[in-house]
Amino acid sequence: MRIILHVWRQKNAQSPGKFERYERPEVSPDMSFLEMLDVLNEDLVNKNEQPVVFDHDCREGICGACGFVVNGIAHGPEDGTTVCQLHMRKFKDGDELYLEPWRAKAFPLVRDLLVDRSALDRIIQAGGYITAPTGTSVDANNILVAKPDQERAMDAAACIGCGACVAACPNASAMLFTSAKVTHLGNLPQGQPERLDRVEAMVATMDKEGFGSCTLIGECSAACPKSISMDSIARLNGDYIRATFVKRPLELSGQGSG
């Protein structure tokens, strides 16, 4: 099949970018989207041109490394998966595809379709973890977790941190990403001690990194390769309200023992 690509080419964040047109006359419908780009890059290298830079790793849709926007849709038109698991049979012969990087202030462009998503790592560093005792690992099932809580935690833990939610949001908001981690840990007993501190610290970092605010239009969840639910955003908001209005501050009486 024949595919016409318009790929965003940009040398670095400082220089201006533009769409470059590439005609691909012989695309196999069985190729994944990234394989199709691999072949394009091979041709470009053979012509002594710079290959298109894009992020990728597992190519199984589970690592969160890949991702760009195809015709305005993060990860392209296939629901519930990443662009590496999008196959060319999803398109028609003669389709014109516009490829753009995730566009957000918090994701500075590195080159072409590659952006720097370390802002998401910094949100996790702010509170997306639990404090666990060191020493020998506890027995399995030592801490009981109700089945509905397990399932909700696991659904939220499926987030691979690809950043498609930010890319799909008209406000470049990272609420779905942040709330997925809040929901994952907040549903488990191990996540309870830091639950309210976590949500405060993660939201503060999210705001500081320059992500936009949430308007609950649902594009993030629709674009999410793991179909993280909008309910997680409601949970984050509820926890944030509790953290602000209910959580007790640390009060040291100065009369401790010893």
Add this chain to the structure above:
Amino acid sequence: MSWTLKFWDSTVGKKVLMALTGAAGFVFVIGHMAGNMQVYLGRDQINAYAHFLHEKAGLLWVVRIALLAAVGLHVLSALQLQLIKRAARPVRYQKPGIIQATPASRTMIFTGLLLAWFLLYHLAHFTWGNAHPAFRELDAYNNIVTGFQHVPSSVFYIVCMVLLGLHLGHGGNALFFSLGLVHPKYRQAVRAITYALMLLVVIANISIPVAVLAGVLKI
């Protein structure tokens, strides 16, 4: 930073305030619509209602100030968040796409600003009377009928009520998310009740200028 300032400063906190003030606005427009419906019970009934409200001057001003504060907070938060959102995407998509978002949800800032403008016109029209051709203090029936006999005003009101419906349709549902009040058992009921109340407000309010133009309500 004090905890209240920190809350106000965060995007999540601002959205919580928008949800609370928006909910207050939603409740107000339902009450306002119910009051308006007395126009169908005749001149005496709606005018008696107007007098009743003005007799309770103290209470009226408490409600007015509370509503003014709610609208002020709602608009201020919306504008501040709008600046944050715009700054968050300095380079726009050259080829934008949408998967499922409703037009109402994507145009909240526009419907909101148009409604703020409508609100000022509405006050000037029926409360202050300076935008009304034949305003008579506390003669609500006269003001409604003569006001809506002017076709451009009626059309403007009808258009603005449709915008209000779009704004309430998204806002009325989204506010439950912003307040963390989402539960699978109540999800569908909340949606259905929100949309039903929104449609009730819109249709009932639109019926008044339509009834005036159709000659059902006359001097």
